[in-house]
Structures are given as C-alpha cells and as structure tokens.
Amino acid sequence: MPEDAKAQTLQQLQLARAYVPFQIFTTRLEPLEGLRRGTIFPELYMPYRPRERGSAE
C-alpha cells in the first residue's frame, strides 16, 4: 500500500476500546512461588515462552 493511502486509512480508524474481565480471587501462590512468577494469582500467570522466530505457536 502506498504511504499516503496508508496514512489516510489510519486516520479513518476509530480509537481502540479495551475490555478487561473483572478478576475474581480464587487462591494464591505461596510467597516464594509468587515472587518467582511475578504474581501471587495463578490465573494471572501468563509467561511468554521463547520460541523459534516465525513459528506460529
């Protein structure tokens, strides 16, 4: 797509709206495990895992 067409398309876009489900407390990790994972809430533990460049999952 040419640059000016791209710019025009971007101007027509609406601002994004974010939706975040309300967290409900279930259980918590042990303090040391929480510190290691960066959260005490098991349902919020979503680590990015290293993967091959270009692979889908």
Add this chain to the structure above:
Amino acid sequence: MMVEQTQMLVQIMALEFTAVDFNLYLDTHPDDQRALMDYNSVVQELAVLKDQYQRRFGPLTNFGYASSQYPWAWVTEPWPWEVAF
C-alpha cells in the same frame, strides 16, 4: 553474611511481594473479605518476621522502624548489592 540471614531476607521479600500484589487487587476489590483476611494475615506474618530479622541482623530501612545497637548499624551492615542471594 550468614545463610540464615539471606534466607530471612528472601522470605521477607516474598511476603512483601505477596502484600503488594494483594494491595493492587484490593484497590479494585475493596469488598473482597476473603482476600482482605488473607492480606491481613500476610501483613502480620511480615511484621513478625521483620521484627525478628531486625533484632538479629540490624535495620531494614535507614530510620524510623528499628532501634540501633552501638555503633550506628545502618552503615555497618552489608549494602543490598553486597548480598549474594
């Protein structure tokens, strides 16, 4: 630095992390009684542990939260970057 001292520091850090994570949760869920009770018990455990630590190994912060033995302990204990965890 004694192994026991570093172990206590790690435990304190872990409990502090648990407390601050509950803090963030409770900011948006102030009516969650179960989380609040859990937070309160963590705070109590943390206070006991900090007190034990500071009696044995010196202050965790520079002023206001623990008395000091002679000589002034804040500058005689290892600095955070000198602790090998």
